[in-house]
Amino acid sequence: MCGIIGYIGSRNAVPILINGLKRLEYRGYDSAGISFLKNNKIGVRRCAGKIKDLELYIKKEKIVSHVGIGHTRWATHGKPTESNAHPHRAGGIVVVHNGIIENYFELKEGMKKKGQVFTSDTDTEVICHLILTYTQKGYDLEKATKEALKHVEGAYAIGVMNEFEPDKILAVKNDSPLVLGLGKGEHFIASDIPAFLKYTRDVIILENGDMATLTTEGISIFNLKKSKTVKQKVEKISWTPTMAEKGGYKHFMLKEIFEQPRAIADTIRGRFSLEKGTVNLKEFSLRESMLKKLNKIFLVACGTSWHAAMVGKYIIEDMVRVPCEVDIASEFRYRQPIVPRGSLMIVITQSGETADTLAAQREAKRLGAKVLSICNVVGSTSAREADGVFYTHSGPEIGVASTKAFTTQLTALYLFSIALAKAKEKLGAKEIKALFHELLLLPEKVEKALQCDDAVKKIARKYHRAQDFLYLGRGINYPIALEGALKLKEISYIHAEGYPAGEMKHGPIALIDHNLPVLALAPDDNVLEKILSNMEEVKSRGGKLIAVAHEGSSKVRSRVSNVLSMPETNYYLTPIIFSIPLHLLAYYIAVLRKCNVDQPRNLAKSVTVE
Numbered sequence: 001m002c003g004i005i006g007y008i009g010s011r012n013a014v015p016i017l018i019n020g021l022k023r024l025e026y027r028g029y030d031s032a033g034i035s036f037l038k039n040n041k042i043g044v045r046r047c048a049g050k051i052k053d054l055e056l057y058i059k060k061e062k063i064v065s066h067v068g069i070g071h072t073r074w075a076t077h078g079k080p081t082e083s084n085a086h087p088h089r090a091g092g093i094v095v096v097h098n099g100i101i102e103n104y105f106e107l108k109e110g111m112k113k114k115g116q117v118f119t120s121d122t123d124t125e126v127i128c129h130l131i132l133t134y135t136q137k138g139y140d141l142e143k144a145t146k147e148a149l150k151h152v153e154g155a156y157a158i159g160v161m162n163e164f165e166p167d168k169i170l171a172v173k174n175d176s177p178l179v180l181g182l183g184k185g186e187h188f189i190a191s192d193i194p195a196f197l198k199y200t201r202d203v204i205i206l207e208n209g210d211m212a213t214l215t216t217e218g219i220s221i222f223n224l225k226k227s228k229t230v231k232q233k234v235e236k237i238s239w240t241p242t243m244a245e246k247g248g249y250k251h252f253m254l255k256e257i258f259e260q261p262r263a264i265a266d267t268i269r270g271r272f273s274l275e276k277g278t279v280n281l282k283e284f285s286l287r288e289s290m291l292k293k294l295n296k297i298f299l300v301a302c303g304t305s306w307h308a309a310m311v312g313k314y315i316i317e318d319m320v321r322v323p324c325e326v327d328i329a330s331e332f333r334y335r336q337p338i339v340p341r342g343s344l345m346i347v348i349t350q351s352g353e354t355a356d357t358l359a360a361q362r363e364a365k366r367l368g369a370k371v372l373s374i375c376n377v378v379g380s381t382s383a384r385e386a387d388g389v390f391y392t393h394s395g396p397e398i399g400v401a402s403t404k405a406f407t408t409q410l411t412a413l414y415l416f417s418i419a420l421a422k423a424k425e426k427l428g429a430k431e432i433k434a435l436f437h438e439l440l441l442l443p444e445k446v447e448k449a450l451q452c453d454d455a456v457k458k459i460a461r462k463y464h465r466a467q468d469f470l471y472l473g474r475g476i477n478y479p480i481a482l483e484g485a486l487k488l489k490e491i492s493y494i495h496a497e498g499y500p501a502g503e504m505k506h507g508p509i510a511l512i513d514h515n516l517p518v519l520a521l522a523p524d525d526n527v528l529e530k531i532l533s534n535m536e537e538v539k540s541r542g543g544k545l546i547a548v549a550h551e552g553s554s555k556v557r558s559r560v561s562n563v564l565s566m567p568e569t570n571y572y573l574t575p576i577i578f579s580i581p582l583h584l585l586a587y588y589i590a591v592l593r594k595c596n597v598d599q600p601r602n603l604a605k606s607v608t609v610e
């Protein structure tokens, strides 16, 4: 997610913009820039790289201005370069933007045909040109922006300035966060409160459709959806700046767990058409003709991403009947794999820089496979070297333990599988529409799943002193048992194992005693009866049983006192819902054990060495 800051007042805007962007650095970014008004002329200074590079770049100029906007870019469209950095400009209009414009390609092509010249690969630049078009009709900035945004589909939080109206900044919010800071004779916009908390604690949280006009005299807000002026509540923020970076959450990991509804919504946004029943393959450089001929898929990754790869196998083989081979990357690269020509290798990597995954990706290419990277970092090595990239728009993941990246990887695999099923005519239009409908409901179902928070805290209090933990799952949820165990291991340092429940009799059952908490994943699927009997095995040997089940699952509730109830969804999306309580359980146990949740010992966010 990008960082936005804007200032209008009597102080010099430039240091305020730079300091504000520095407070947003924790969000991760790849380029930065500011725009300012001086002697009624717009200035723009941008660079790829870090804010300190931008500071060096502008230092000599000693710019003094009283109104400006700034931006740190987390690339979603277009590589991290100076030309793609924000603010973007068209004529006297400059814009900073956080979000995704779904229809930017069509808008851009239409405006290019009318002679508009674009200088970047970004979706954002179309907003500048649209607003400029309307100001050239004589509209003021508010009206021009209002008319321009009628053409725009997607999520956006924008800051806008017009060289010919130097006494104001405009801020518009639609599905991406945007807040206002109220000072004395000065006002701020930002994508997140930390950016201006040093200057004011009086904040307005904008709502969807709000278009705020900021001047030194005050702020007025017009809601474009309600077509009327609105008065939003001013809130007093009591957080420390460090707390503010985490959005009031104690750790980045908890913030990222609760960001998942938005992360999943952003990952599916603009990626499929419910009406046409199609996945928009162009963005991933995939063609239906290539998918149609596909007879073998390799899924390769490390750690949590490997768990996503395992779920991908279950989805693809069940939905499409194309054989899939899943490997841990460090194994794939050394096992002399047999990769039939025309195979597809799907690498899954949050960072795009994991050494073993990159090596496996290169080995697959050397053997003649096409490579699709499911990746969260634009311009990362995996993304650059792949034949196609499916970017998970989860935003920067700061916590070492991967959560929102994992569930957006699963979301990407679900969409890919539907595209493959369509190409191979395995699913009809009605079935595809049903799968899309369930996908559209997913963000709110994840929101609902997150309501188990208090119940999970109680279980964490009961079992945080355990020496060992066992996680059991079957079928598509077996990888989720592994994921739950990995999360607990990596942040609480408790020894935990995930196992296919059917394996109990082949060894793990010897572990069961009254000291061992056993968490069983028990969705209402074709193997529920089997997992119920595994749960009986655990209970009869005194194991401490915890279950994750679909709400209203009376069969599970009648057997277990600690049941975490999850909203119903289809077979393929259950792993996403069922991972929510497991991530929360690991988090709360780690907090009770006073572990360093965001930076666990011995671990790095990206393992760039073998």
Ligand code: AGP
Pocket (backbone or CB within 6 Å): 302, 303, 304, 305, 306, 348, 349, 350, 351, 352, 353, 354, 357, 400, 401, 402, 403, 487, 490, 604, 605, 606, 607
């Ligand atoms: C996830 O919680 C772990 N931190 C780790 O297993 C991670 O998933 C693994 O290192 C792979 O990272 P990647 O997705 O960036 O390639």
